[in-house]
Amino acid sequence: MARLRVDATSPVDWLYTAEGGANLVLSYAGDAVPDLQRHALRLRKRKRIAGPQGAIPDQVDVEFGDKVVRPLLGPELCLEAQVVALSSEWLRSVAGSLAARNVRPLKRVEEDDVDVAAGKGVLVEDLISGRGCLSVEIKPKWGFLPSRDHLSPETADVKSAYCRTCMHRALKRAPRITTAKRVGAEPALAVDREEFCPLDLYSRDPARTSRALQQLYASWTSSDGGINNLRFFLDGKLVKPSELPPQFEEKMTSSSEFDGDPASGFASRFTPILLASPVLPRLAALQASLDPLDIEGLAARVRDELGLDLYRPDLAEDEVASTLGGQPTTQEWQAWLERASAPAPPNEQDAPLRDLVLAYLLSATFKDCSIFIRVDSPPFPANIATTLSADDPSAIAGAEIKVIDLDPKPIARMGKYARMDREIVEHWRDSVLAGGAPSRCCGTTA
Ligand SMILES: O=P(O)(O)O[C@@H]1[C@@H](OP(=O)(O)O)[C@H](OP(=O)(O)O)[C@H](O)[C@H](OP(=O)(O)O)[C@H]1OP(=O)(O)O
Ligand SMILES: Nc1ncnc2c1ncn2[C@@H]1O[C@H](COP(=O)(O)OP(=O)(O)OP(=O)(O)O)[C@@H](O)[C@H]1O
Incomplete structure (x- = not known):
């Protein structure tokens, strides 16, 4: 990617795309710098009320992506990223233009804003x-169940039968919560078989993957696009169910497969794309292999070797970070990757604790990423699953997939990971299972 002068552009040429907890993304819509067309700018946000969670510098993010994530996930699934210098005046002007256009969700506006002191952004x-471009964004979450080997007798039955995402959803909807986020004033659920289970999505079974996509679509519709697991973008804009442009459904799927049910039309088009791509099996394999002990087994090692109780309710984040040896640098990540990629890496019993912590953090990254499927000129061929590109066998003709x-x-x-895991499982066992729930998670078989 050539060096591009973003701060020479007019901030009003950058249109709001979307945002997550830590970053806000803009698309370049100007004519002044043609090389910036089809580029997005990812800007750091800062909380209005400073929180405890330490940010990681952008430079590290980009190097981490290039040097650690890319070799593991595969270059064809990763975006190239470039750090660009941005003055605080330019960033302030972007923030002002976003506020004037009133484009950000109110909940986010109340919580945070563009970090005008960041000094940089990522292109x-x-x-x-x-x-004509239709993009689908799916946040698939956790695609595996932990092995019982390192689970305590109190949690082994629950954690090897129900997936973390279904259990976490129930907790987030429970009326009273502590470490997890509240989704709204919805009633606590038992297993809701109408809602998406990641184990279905990742299953590689066409019927189950299709079911997961249909359920995601139904939740997208019933929440008016308010879920963070599925988003649609058409012609460069986020599309909400209540403001669907007429061409959306016809672009998403061919009318013959529609049959009046957009959820099945969506699933019938996108199931083959997902099944033909290595993206889901790769993510699930990385999540599981980097988390061999489960947080419970890892917390036991931390307690035994460092005397730190990750479950302690008053444990400060600074104490966690310093006792565990601080945030890894890019050099340390690279050295870890070399050891982990050796022909016979040490197994989880013999590996040094620090290596296990790094692996767990990386597993957390893969558990929280999103998949983009971009389709440039839909409707695309019905036999898409079999039309693999000769240049890049993991790319599917007509669809581009990136993580x-x-x-x-x-x-x-x-510490938060350990406490949240305990809270999720205890809530599930004591509130949901006690009220009667199926004996397995939606996606699992006995
Ligand atoms: O803990 P989880 O599973 O709720 O994941 C968080 C996500 O919540 P979700 O359950 O997907 O709605 C959460 O998503 P939202 O901001 O709620 O859309 C973030 O992705 C968060 O990571 P970070 O703060 O951006 O580093 C995520 O935190 P990490 O667990 O990845 O640290
Ligand atoms: N390259 C891109 N092109 C278009 N849109 C993008 C791109 N990258 C991110 N987005 C959009 O911006 C949103 C926020 O970006 P991102 O996921 O990087 O933020 P985050 O704060 O790190 O998210 P989270 O809270 O989930 O960790 C994404 O969910 C997606 O909708």
Whole structure:
């Protein structure tokens, strides 16, 4: 990617795309710098009220993506990223233009804003721009169940039968919660078989993958696009169910397969694309192999070797970070990757604790990323699953698949991970199972 002068552009030429907890993304819509067309700018946000979670510098994010994530996930699934210098005046002007256009969700506006002191942003390929382009973003979450080997007798039955995402959803909807986020005033659920289970999505079984996609679509519709697991972008803009342009459904699927049910039309088009791509099996394999002990087994090692109780309710993030050895540098990540990629890496019993913590953090990154499927000129061929490109066998003709949001997670969060895991499982066992629930998670078989 050639060096591009973003701060020479007019901030009003950057249109709001979307945002997550830590970053806000804009698409270039100007004519002044043609080389910036089809580029997106990812900007760091800062909380209005400073929180405890330490940010990781952008430079580290980009190097981490290039040097650690890319070799593991495969270059064809990753975006190239370039750090660009941005003055605080330019960033302030972007923030002002976003506020004047009132484009950000109110909940996010209340929480945070563009970090005008960041001094930089990250330029990437824009996965939504272009007339006629339809992009689908799926956040698949955790695609595996932990092995019982390192689970305690109190949790082994629950954690080897129900997936973390279904259990976490129930907790987030419970009326009273502590470490997890509240989704709204919805009633606590038992297993809701109408809602998407990642184990279905990742299953590689066409019927189950299709079921997961249909359920995601139904949740997208019933929440008016408010879920973070599925988003659609058409002609460069986020599309909400309540404001569907007439061409959306016809672009998403061919009318013959529609049969009046957009959820099945969507699933029938996108199931073959997902099944033909290595993206889901790769993510699930990385998530599982980098988390061989489960947080419970890892917390036991941390307690035994460092005397730190990750479950302690008053444990400060600074103490977690310093006791575990601080946030890894890019050099340390690279050295870890070399050891982990050796022909016979040490197994989880013999591996040094620090290596296990790094692996867990990387697993957390793969558990929280999103997949973009971009289709430039739909409707695309019905036999898409079999039309693999000769140049790149993992690319499917007519569809481009990329994984985004692959940032390193702060090591300071290890305590939160342990406590949240306990809270999720205890809530499930004591509130949901006690009220009667199926004996297995939606996606699992006995
Ligand atoms: O803990 P989880 O599973 O709720 O994941 C968080 C996500 O919540 P989700 O359950 O997907 O709605 C959460 O997503 P939202 O901001 O709620 O859309 C973030 O992705 C968060 O990571 P970070 O703060 O951006 O580094 C995620 O935190 P990490 O667990 O990845 O640290
Ligand atoms: N390259 C891109 N092209 C188009 N849109 C993008 C791109 N990268 C991100 N987005 C959009 O911006 C949103 C926020 O970006 P990102 O996931 O990087 O933020 P985040 O704060 O790290 O998210 P999270 O809270 O999930 O960790 C994405 O969910 C996606 O909708």
